Amino acid sequence: MMLKLKNFSCGYGSMHVVSKLDMEVEKGSITAILGTNGAGKSSLIMALAGLVDIKQGDIEYDDQDITLCSPMERVNKGIALVPEGRRLFSSLSVYENFIIGGYITSKKASRNNIEKIISIFPRLGERFKQKAGSLSGGEQQMLAIGRALMAEPKLLMIDELSLGLMPKAIDTCYKAIKDLNALGLTILLVEQSTQRALEVSDSAIVLESGNTVWKGSSQEARDSSDIIDSILGLHKQG
Amino acid sequence: MLFIELFIQGLIQGSTYAIIAVGLTLIYGLLRVLHVAHAGLFTLGAYLGVVLTNQTGSLSLGILLAALISGIVGMAIYRLVYEPMLSKPPYVALIASIGLYIGMEEIFRLVFGPFGMSFSSAPLQDIVVFFGIHLRTCQIITVVTNVVLLGILAWIAQRTRIGTGWRATVDDPQMSACFGINPIKVRYMVFFTGSALAAVAGVMVALLTNIVEPTMGAVPSYKSLAIIVLGGLGNVFGTLIASLVLGILEAFGTIYIGDLLDRDAIAFAFLIIVLMIKPTGIFTSR
Numbered sequence: 298m299m300l301k302l303k304n305f306s307c308g309y310g311s312m313h314v315v316s317k318l319d320m321e322v323e324k325g326s327i328t329a330i331l332g333t334n335g336a337g338k339s340s341l342i343m344a345l346a347g348l349v350d351i352k353q354g355d356i357e358y359d360d361q362d363i364t365l366c367s368p369m370e371r372v373n374k375g376i377a378l379v380p381e382g383r384r385l386f387s388s389l390s391v392y393e394n395f396i397i398g399g400y401i402t403s404k405k406a407s408r409n410n411i412e413k414i415i416s417i418f419p420r421l422g423e424r425f426k427q428k429a430g431s432l433s434g435g436e437q438q439m440l441a442i443g444r445a446l447m448a449e450p451k452l453l454m455i456d457e458l459s460l461g462l463m464p465k466a467i468d469t470c471y472k473a474i475k476d477l478n479a480l481g482l483t484i485l486l487v488e489q490s491t492q493r494a495l496e497v498s499d500s501a502i503v504l505e506s507g508n509t510v511w512k513g514s515s516q517e518a519r520d521s522s523d524i525i526d527s528i529l530g531l532h533k534q535g
Numbered sequence: 536m537l538f539i540e541l542f543i544q545g546l547i548q549g550s551t552y553a554i555i556a557v558g559l560t561l562i563y564g565l566l567r568v569l570h571v572a573h574a575g576l577f578t579l580g581a582y583l584g585v586v587l588t589n590q591t592g593s594l595s596l597g598i599l600l601a602a603l604i605s606g607i608v609g610m611a612i613y614r615l616v617y618e619p620m621l622s623k624p625p626y627v628a629l630i631a632s633i634g635l636y637i638g639m640e641e642i643f644r645l646v647f648g649p650f651g652m653s654f655s656s657a658p659l660q661d662i663v664v665f666f667g668i669h670l671r672t673c674q675i676i677t678v679v680t681n682v683v684l685l686g687i688l689a690w691i692a693q694r695t696r697i698g699t700g701w702r703a704t705v706d707d708p709q710m711s712a713c714f715g716i717n718p719i720k721v722r723y724m725v726f727f728t729g730s731a732l733a734a735v736a737g738v739m740v741a742l743l744t745n746i747v748e749p750t751m752g753a754v755p756s757y758k759s760l761a762i763i764v765l766g767g768l769g770n771v772f773g774t775l776i777a778s779l780v781l782g783i784l785e786a787f788g789t790i791y792i793g794d795l796l797d798r799d800a801i802a803f804a805f806l807i808i809v810l811m812i813k814p815t816g817i818f819t820s821r
Contacts, residue, residue: 346713368712378713386706396696397703401715
């Protein structure tokens with residue numbers, strides 16, 4: 298098991314955004330975290346990266362308890378984040394963003410990893426010296442994924458992969474995700490675009506107001522229209 | 536010839552402003568705190584430079600030790616004054632910084648006396664004729680030292696991994712921590728570097744004027760604060776340009792409108808006019 302959450306709650310101040318969540322992520326799988334706005338998906342992923350307070354429960358990652366680890370320790374253990382809105386270092390160039398992504402690796406490894414990432418996203422190679430803030434939305438998302446890959450992660454967490462992107466850029470990013478997963482990378486994917494996420498994922502978990510309303514295999518979700526409706530919140534409309 | 540001479544005088548003054556203001560803008564960029572007590576480190580550097588040079592007979596050693604000690608004091612100021620206030624509104628740290636600067640002035644007065652201090656034998660005062668322009672060696676050394684230090688700083692910031700990590704932390708400290716950069720180490724590094732640069736500026740001013748006083752940080756402090764606003768708060772490149780422009784303007788203004796306004800009045804009039812036209816500074820950072 299790559300990641301295991303037990304009775305896990307996280308939030309801000311005295312507020313619990315995610316409550317008593319149990320979740321397991323298999324090694325080499327893609328797990329989708331789905332739900333509507335405010336369901337707690339992003340807070341969950343930020344808590345897994347060490348950026349949101351954990352209120353209760355444990356995080357077990359690769360057979361180690363990382364509940365109390367700092368964001369720096371987590372990236373050193375192989376957890377990398379592609380945050381919502383990309384959060385690139387906008388005043389730094391594409392190349393410098395890669396360097397920061399690979400800060401914990403050796404210079405030689407960084408050089409090799411940059412070559413690999415450019416082979417996945419050739420467009421970034423053409424924008425090497427350009428400031429990250431001046432890239433298009435699609436290029437920024439590619440850079441955000443590439444920057445996270447520079448850390449040589451075992452678990453890649455992606456928050457809102459398709460948000461605000463053109464269809465062609467979404468296709469490119471999803472293809473990259475599938476290719477990376479085929480190479481053995483475990484991926485945790487937060488998405489509002491439910492159908493797209495279910496197409497690529499092996500398992501899914503649906504959150505609503507911080508609580509789990511459904512979890513199971515993505516195949517099961519794809520085959521059952523009720524589940525899809527519930528994911529989309531249609532059941533609320535009667 | 537007068538034009539070139541004034542230009543060089545402006546460069547001497549401007550590059551000195553630059554190495555004071557660069558530290559201030561780096562600290563602002565990182566913590567969003569206006570570090571008024573930076574002027575106290577400039578004065579501390581000047582005192583240490585004079586005392587240590589007088590004691591050891593070596594100006595180089597005096598500069599080096601002044602930079603090192605002031606750098607450590609800068610880190611201690613971060614740890615003891617600013618770090619506990621980071622979660623509070625920015626004005627709390629600003630008020631603490633002003634209080635700290637006033638306190639430092641009083642400590643200098645108590646420790647070193649109120650009447651000023653000089654080099655026992657002022658070094659580097661020989662006159663050098665350079666393409667017909669008469670300059671003191673200390674003026675040449677000041678410009679060379681300032682340019683070399685700013686060049687090293689620019690090289691570290693632009694060409695090294697540590698420097699890139701530093702700039703990334705200024706951009707987004709939380710995300711940089713997610714990639715293994717320790718934001719606390721970066722803060723210490725910035726306070727050390729900024730304070731050491733201010734100390735070198737202090738020694739250079741002591742060399743140029745051969746007098747160190749408890750209040751000598753006041754005017755450079757006001758000017759540096761205005762310069763970093765002019766350059767676009769947190770913008771290092773803008774700060775360098777603003778410092779040089781101000782230095783050169785002061786040098787020319789002293790000659791051509793000196794009867795009307797004195798040196799400091801020219802500088803502040805310029806800053807007021809620019810900020811009235813463009814309140815966000817010439818080079819807005821973000």
